[in-house]
Amino acid sequence: MSFATIDAEGPIRVVLVGAGNMGRHWLDVIAQTPEITLVGIVDLDLELAQRTVAERRLTVSVGASLAEVVNASTAQAVIDVTVPPAHHAVNTEALFLGLPVLCEKPIAPTVADALSLIAAEEVSGQLLMTSQSRRYYPALAELREFVGTLGEIGAVTTEFFKAPHFGGFRDEMDHPLLVDMAIHAFDVARYLLHADPVAVDCRTFNPSWSWYRGDAAATAVFEFADGARYTFTGSWCSPGLETSWNGSWRISGALGSATWDGEGRPTVEYVDDAGGASRPTGAAPSEGGRSEIAGALDEWVHALRTGSVPSGDVHANVFSLAMVEGAVRSAETLRRVSVDEVLDDAYAIALEAERRSDVRAALAAWGSARAHLVDQEARVAAAG
Numbered sequence: 192m193s194f195a196t197i198d199a200e201g202p203i204r205v206v207l208v209g210a211g212n213m214g215r216h217w218l219d220v221i222a223q224t225p226e227i228t229l230v231g232i233v234d235l236d237l238e239l240a241q242r243t244v245a246e247r248r249l250t251v252s253v254g255a256s257l258a259e260v261v262n263a264s265t266a267q268a269v270i271d272v273t274v275p276p277a278h279h280a281v282n283t284e285a286l287f288l289g290l291p292v293l294c295e296k297p298i299a300p301t302v303a304d305a306l307s308l309i310a311a312e313e314v315s316g317q318l319l320m321t322s323q324s325r326r327y328y329p330a331l332a333e334l335r336e337f338v339g340t341l342g343e344i345g346a347v348t349t350e351f352f353k354a355p356h357f358g359g360f361r362d363e364m365d366h367p368l369l370v371d372m373a374i375h376a377f378d379v380a381r382y383l384l385h386a387d388p389v390a391v392d393c394r395t396f397n398p399s400w401s402w403y404r405g406d407a408a409a410t411a412v413f414e415f416a417d418g419a420r421y422t423f424t425g426s427w428c429s430p431g432l433e434t435s436w437n438g439s440w441r442i443s444g445a446l447g448s449a450t451w452d453g454e455g456r457p458t459v460e461y462v463d464d465a466g467g468a469s470r471p472t473g474a475a476p477s478e479g480g481r482s483e484i485a486g487a488l489d490e491w492v493h494a495l496r497t498g499s500v501p502s503g504d505v506h507a508n509v510f511s512l513a514m515v516e517g518a519v520r521s522a523e524t525l526r527r528v529s530v531d532e533v534l535d536d537a538y539a540i541a542l543e544a545e546r547r548s549d550v551r552a553a554l555a556a557w558g559s560a561r562a563h564l565v566d567q568e569a570r571v572a573a574a575g
């Protein structure tokens with residue numbers, strides 16, 4: 192796949208859509224990034240958008256309509272920080288206004304919507320990338336290097352136990368932990384293993400003291416094609432001895448194990464044939480790039496300037512979303528669910544639901560979602 196690059200000199204002019212909690216965090220990071228400049232803010236809550244602009248003394252276009260703000264500001268790109276149910280509509284509108292998009296996770300609420308977005312990206316020729324921000328940590332990059340030295344991988348586990356009181360949309364979701372949080376860990380598991388899962392078995396429940404309407408606790412076991420198992424277990428209403436926001440990780444391989452508390456540096460231990468254990472303390476990770484959403488922003492800007500396909504491109508990210516949807520389906524039907532089943536059903540729904548004739552024609556030409564994704568992955572690999 193290829194997409195339009197931004198060749199014009201000067202900082203890239205961006206419009207931020209969604210001025211809520213995370214939107215304000217993005218505004219801070221945008222202000223610290225000389226490669227881009229903010230030219231507009233859009234929010235359905237116009238008063239919130241206007242207040243945000245006034246409080247920060249910004250001189251940018253403001254409105255409730257993306258098209259109007261884009262026209263008024265001559266924007267070149269969009270950062271979408273709206274609530275998940277709005278992502279598909281906002282991303283599609285931006286792509287067909289001729290603008291590349293960096294979208295907060297999840298890229299869309301369903302795999303079917305994400306497949307529609309893949310087709311929209313291809314038809315529009317504009318890059319659509321997810322900010323899967325928890326991929327961007329020097330310590331995680333070091334852990335990934337350790338994983339590559341452990342031989343065949345048998346098991347990967349994440350424990351995630353926290354007790355945040357958010358209020359708002361998360362309190363009303365059916366599966367707040369799986370849908371709004373676990374996607375970060377699922378995506379990191381794919382990143383660590385350089386692989387995608389083939390099936391999942393998941394059970395969820397809601398502790399009696401939970402302040403969430405939907406199930407706030409879950410255990411999911413994923414099977415990867417090479418036999419590795421990834422287990423995520425966690426709760427979002429678990430006061431006391433909380434884990435980090437990245438969770439607590441263990442990777443078990445044929446030659447040894449690695450652990451990471453999600454914050455500090457990871458630990459690795461190898462065991463030789465005679466049973467001797469060694470714990471090399473590799474060199475400190477290089478400063479590398481920036482962390483979290485700043486790291487995602489930098490990768491997006493690099494992609495827009497060079498044409499290199501970013502790791503969070505919607506084509507690859509759909510597998511993290513399929514892990515979430517497969518886990519939810521498994522929990523609701525109390526059975527093992529294959530990723531192909533999720534992709535096949537999502538493809539049928541996407542074809543049925545697509546409103547744009549050009550996007551529907553592109554989707555129809557795929558034949559199957561899996562075949563198309565494999566084909567696109569091979570093209571990206573061949574392009575280097």
Ligand SMILES: NC(=O)c1ccc[n+]([C@@H]2O[C@H](COP(=O)([O-])OP(=O)(O)OC[C@H]3O[C@@H](n4cnc5c(N)ncnc54)[C@H](O)[C@@H]3O)[C@@H](O)[C@H]2O)c1
Pocket residue numbers: 208209210211212213214233234235236239272273274275277281295296297322324325359360371
């Ligand atoms: N990467 C992370 O660690 C992280 C952390 C928190 C939130 N998030 C993600 O950020 C996104 C936003 O979360 P939040 O906590 O800021 O939500 P929020 O409810 O505080 O803010 C969302 C804003 O989007 C606006 N909005 C909704 N639909 C819109 C539309 N169609 N057009 C324009 N504006 C619209 C709302 O009016 C609201 O102001 C979510 O996708 C969430 O999952 C990511």
